[in-house]
Amino acid sequence: MISVVLVDDQSLFRHAIAALIDGQDDMHVVGQASNGTDGLEVVARTRPDVVLLDLEMPGMDGLEAAQQLAGTHPDVRVIMLTVNDEDEHLVGALRAGARGYLLKDLHPQELFDQVRAVMRGETPISSRLVPSLVQQVRQAPANPGPAAPPHDLSTRELEILRLAGAGLTNREIGRRLFITEGTVKNHVHNALRKLGLDNRTQATSWLAGQGLLRLGEGD
DSSP, X not given: OEEEEEEOSOHHHHHHHHHHHHTSXXXXXXXXXXXXXXXXXXXXXXXXXXXXXXXXXSSSOHHHHHHHHHHHOTTSEEEEEESOOOHHHHHHHHHHTOSEEEETTSOHHHHHHHHHHHHTTOOOBXXXXXXXXXXXXXXXXXXXXXXXXXXXXXXXXXXHHHHHHTTOOHHHHHHHXXXXXXXXXXXXXXXXXXXXXXXXXXXXHHHHHTTOOOGGGGO
């Protein structure tokens, strides 16, 4: 069972989402909170797999809560669930440690699928936000200068990271390279560790900055 905590200041919305999630056979809500401060306490008490976190709340907002959760509970997968579709908030949330960014107008089944996706190590982002994120990656400087970290990635690690940056899942990469999904996951983990990065979104930005990203590789 995938355990979920909901943090949102809109009580009616929060309880409606909780009822939908609890109707799934493989997930259930273990706690709720109406602001970031209470959310941190609920997470510390329940240790969920996933936190669905609103961005704009009174007191501690979702961005600050995501930053604190990334530091205190790095294994908890935070997905922002918000009405805010501005690029700067999307990027800011991912930099703060969120594993995904979803808009509240999504279909319930998409929400369930994306919660399952984040458990597989994917980075769920609402589809209508992806074009602007891709545009930012494409416009990233080809040579960011000394801020770009050096790397000692193996040829295989770099190959797999580039395919991940092109949007392929671990399973798709494994099929393409004729290796197991677990092997792909290990290579991705090792590559992120060597680069000092937290997730695939950061890796995609790093690849773009190094001039190594090839979006067409996912076709």
